[in-house]
Amino acid sequence: xxxxxxxxxIAVIGNTDLTPSELENNIKNTMVEKGATLLKRMEIxxxxxxxxxxxxxxxxxxxxxxxxIETRAVDPSSEGANxxxxxxxxxxxxxxxxxxxxxxxxYSFVVVPPLPEKRAEFVWHKLSADNMDPDFVERRRVGLExxxxxxxxxxVLSNDKIFYSFLTQEQGWKEVVFETGFQAKSDSRLKALNAxxxxxxxxxxxxEMKHYGxxxxxxxxxxxxxxxxxxxxxxxxxxxxxxxxxxxxxxSAIEREMGDxxxxxxxxxxxxxxxxxxxxxxxEHYADQLKEYLFYTExxxxxxxKHELCxxxxxxxxxxxxxxxxxxxxxxxxTVRTFSLKGMTSKLFGQETPEQREAKIKTLESQIEEGEEMxxxxxxxxxxxxxxxxxxxxxxxxxxxxxxxxxxxSYAIMQISMCKKGIQxxxxxxxxxxxx
Amino acid sequence: xxxxxxxxxxxxxxxxxxxxxxxxxxDLLSDLYLPNGNTVDTSSPASSSSLLNRLQLDDxxxxxxxxxxxxxxxxxxxxxxxxxxxxxxxxxxxxxTEFDLPEYSVRRRYQDFDWLRNKLEDSQPTHLIPPLPEKFVMKGVxxxxxxxxxxTRRKALDKFLKRVAxxxxxxxxxxxxxxxxxxxxxxxQGLALLSKMGESVKYVTxxxxxxxxPVEFAAMGDYLDVFTQKLGTIDRIAQRIIKExxxxxxxxxxxxPVYSLWASSEEVLQEPLDGVGGCVANCCSALEELxxxxxEDFLPVLREYILYIESMKNVLKKRDQVQAEYEAxxxxxxxxxxxxxxVPTDVEKCQDRVECFNADLKxxxxxxxxxxxxxxxxxLTGMAxxxxxxxxxCLAAWESLIPLLQDKQEAKVETN
Numbered sequence: 001x002x003x004x005x006x007x008x009x010i011a012v013i014g015n016t017d018l019t020p021s022e023l024e025n026n027i028k029n030t031m032v033e034k035g036a037t038l039l040k041r042m043e044i045x046x047x048x049x050x051x052x053x054x055x056x057x058x059x060x061x062x063x064x065x066x067x068x069i070e071t072r073a074v075d076p077s078s079e080g081a082n083x084x085x086x087x088x089x090x091x092x093x094x095x096x097x098x099x100x101x102x103x104x105x106x107y108s109f110v111v112v113p114p115l116p117e118k119r120a121e122f123v124w125h126k127l128s129a130d131n132m133d134p135d136f137v138e139r140r141r142v143g144l145e146x147x148x149x150x151x152x153x154x155x156v157l158s159n160d161k162i163f164y165s166f167l168t169q170e171q172g173w174k175e176v177v178f179e180t181g182f183q184a185k186s187d188s189r190l191k192a193l194n195a196x197x198x199x200x201x202x203x204x205x206x207x208e209m210k211h212y213g214x215x216x217x218x219x220x221x222x223x224x225x226x227x228x229x230x231x232x233x234x235x236x237x238x239x240x241x242x243x244x245x246x247x248x249x250x251x252s253a254i255e256r257e258m259g260d261x262x263x264x265x266x267x268x269x270x271x272x273x274x275x276x277x278x279x280x281x282x283x284e285h286y287a288d289q290l291k292e293y294l295f296y297t298e299x300x301x302x303x304x305x306k307h308e309l310c311x312x313x314x315x316x317x318x319x320x321x322x323x324x325x326x327x328x329x330x331x332x333x334x335t336v337r338t339f340s341l342k343g344m345t346s347k348l349f350g351q352e353t354p355e356q357r358e359a360k361i362k363t364l365e366s367q368i369e370e371g372e373e374m375x376x377x378x379x380x381x382x383x384x385x386x387x388x389x390x391x392x393x394x395x396x397x398x399x400x401x402x403x404x405x406x407x408x409x410s411y412a413i414m415q416i417s418m419c420k421k422g423i424q425x426x427x428x429x430x431x432x433x434x435x436x
Numbered sequence: 437x438x439x440x441x442x443x444x445x446x447x448x449x450x451x452x453x454x455x456x457x458x459x460x461x462x463d464l465l466s467d468l469y470l471p472n473g474n475t476v477d478t479s480s481p482a483s484s485s486s487l488l489n490r491l492q493l494d495d496x497x498x499x500x501x502x503x504x505x506x507x508x509x510x511x512x513x514x515x516x517x518x519x520x521x522x523x524x525x526x527x528x529x530x531x532x533t534e535f536d537l538p539e540y541s542v543r544r545r546y547q548d549f550d551w552l553r554n555k556l557e558d559s560q561p562t563h564l565i566p567p568l569p570e571k572f573v574m575k576g577v578x579x580x581x582x583x584x585x586x587x588t589r590r591k592a593l594d595k596f597l598k599r600v601a602x603x604x605x606x607x608x609x610x611x612x613x614x615x616x617x618x619x620x621x622x623x624x625q626g627l628a629l630l631s632k633m634g635e636s637v638k639y640v641t642x643x644x645x646x647x648x649x650p651v652e653f654a655a656m657g658d659y660l661d662v663f664t665q666k667l668g669t670i671d672r673i674a675q676r677i678i679k680e681x682x683x684x685x686x687x688x689x690x691x692x693p694v695y696s697l698w699a700s701s702e703e704v705l706q707e708p709l710d711g712v713g714g715c716v717a718n719c720c721s722a723l724e725e726l727x728x729x730x731x732e733d734f735l736p737v738l739r740e741y742i743l744y745i746e747s748m749k750n751v752l753k754k755r756d757q758v759q760a761e762y763e764a765x766x767x768x769x770x771x772x773x774x775x776x777x778x779v780p781t782d783v784e785k786c787q788d789r790v791e792c793f794n795a796d797l798k799x800x801x802x803x804x805x806x807x808x809x810x811x812x813x814x815x816l817t818g819m820a821x822x823x824x825x826x827x828x829x830c831l832a833a834w835e836s837l838i839p840l841l842q843d844k845q846e847a848k849v850e851t852n
Contacts, residue, residue: 212701215701216698216701219694219698219701222694222697223691223695223698226687226690226691226694227691229687230687230688230691233680233683233684233686233687234684236680236683236684237677237680237681237684240673240676240677241673241677243669243673243676244670247666247669247670247673250666251662251666251670253662254662254663254666257809258809258812258813261813265816401704404705404708405704405705405708405841408705408708408709408711408712408841409841409842411712412712412715412834412838412841413838415715415834416831416834416835416838419827419830419831419834420827420831422823422824422826422827423824423828423831426820426823426824427820427824429816429820430817430820430821430824433813433816433817433820434813434817436809436812436813436816
């Protein structure tokens, strides 16, 4: 049941992700040539999961799960006609990871949708943390489908060729990904980690967004932790009531007038205790929705870090240019305005010949020219990045507000249904008690 | 297996066995759900036995014929150099001619109630005397002068006097009359009326074996044994539920504020998140009320009945003793050489006593069974009601949140 509502809701999120005007806007900004997201042209779902056993890279026997991806072209002209059977292929979780890493590196200005968790986290004790647990596999199937729908409805990501072949080309896909050389680019991302403290003029908007990402991550993980404990306790409260079921039934055996009432009240207590399983299973879907945004915060921060790197490179280029210009000045006027090693050595070892000086100035001038070009490029690159990234951050923010509000509404509805169930069971029990 | 008629020695052993059973029965809970693995001490002095106000309704069933009304209220603390203690006001209204005045108001302390109960037990050995709340509380664990403790005890004392006042025989007892009306209770009064039971105890301790407990009394004994076990289990379940609910409450109290914390770093989501935080807070107070009610109103009634069963078992034991005394005398007569002289009058008197005892006990048993049914019907429907109320409060909170969330969303879509 959860799986059904889950995928349905996610599909809705995917479909409503972009209004036509928004879409147009995004296309302009990101200069994507194709006119619509992939999801408008293709139905995508992760239909099922299957356990497989095989040999891994070091010839060790391993058990893993594969997921069946079904796709079908949507042809608006043939609406109403029998749709063609879907194309399908199997993918492992690690292939989803590879796809995401590729997207992350290739579209560093995009808040790339996260994958569902690899291992169950923030679970209440009754829930299995086993990767092969059927409930876990099922929730992950829903999560992976959600990931594909998010990518397929993203104005930029959905038009990626690698993504398209991930959906449609079972053999040789990995090789194609590696051929893009995305891994080489990914190294620069690591440098970004250290750039933070060296950027002189951080962009206030990105700094704030980064701070927000940190806050969001901390508050959602706190919420998930406490929720798991709340679920544990709620489970306890319900299950202990189940003991009334047994004792009422035993007690009813020695009572004459009270016997029937006690006996049937006992059944209602049993039902009460059992009802918590469904309640908490449903709540797990809410936890998954929160988890997606917990993992989204990492993607958000990656964009901010990438921006810092851009800014850092720009500042370094500008700094380099300034120092080259200063050196030229010094050589041309023969004065050393600031302390430098070069100035010191020239003082210690005597003056250069005019020819040498001339040659040096020449070299410097060509370097300055290059530097100016470099600063110009970096400036353009940075501007381009800021523009694209900000568009996607805005898009993400709207998506997040919409999704989380939906999640809160469905959480409230869950609570309402739990209260109604509780009232129902206790009213039934009360009726039995009052007949005693 | 239902035990058959027992000898008195066996009877004693049987009672011991029953007590062990009750203890073992507690272990049944170990295969129940115990999330932390630790067990609750049932004999916790913190939950000293007491009674319920709402049981008063039952007593009004025969309200038309009632001519003696007693209430216990207004506890007061007395501090003297010697000791500190609580007295309660005992108010009486009556039309009975046994009383000189239609109304009385006296102050009594726990030990006076204890005196009364002992007197009743001594002077009315054939009757079931309602229980008093447990006398001893462990020092340091329970504050004997705390408002909650005094109130719980007041309710229990009130219930005790009401049960005595409604009893067709006990309510006419002179000691009861003195307790209600005497300005100063002379506790030496009636000291001469020392138990007649001393005599019959001799027969039991002398190793006399009761021939057979009549079937109906054996059935009462069996019933009480099972009922004790079940009440013990229910008591432990109720305590465990209260413990689970309290721990649930601790987590919920932490859960709500996380939403508010989150709200502070959001714009669009601020109101929805604050709304959810507020709902959780509302559910907290509803649950708090439920838990409080369970520990203050539900548990005391169970405890009263556990003590009531003890009283009932005592009366059954005394009945066996009286029967034993009679059978011993009868046997002595049978072994006499002179079989022609008539059976001595004291043997006949003894037979009368057994028959009176049996009749009194049966009447009290029926009355008790009837009260018990009413009390538990009320107790359990009350429990269901409290749970329904808890859910209704939470339901109202969550339902009021929905339009808030949805309206905001629609409004936003329109402005877009």
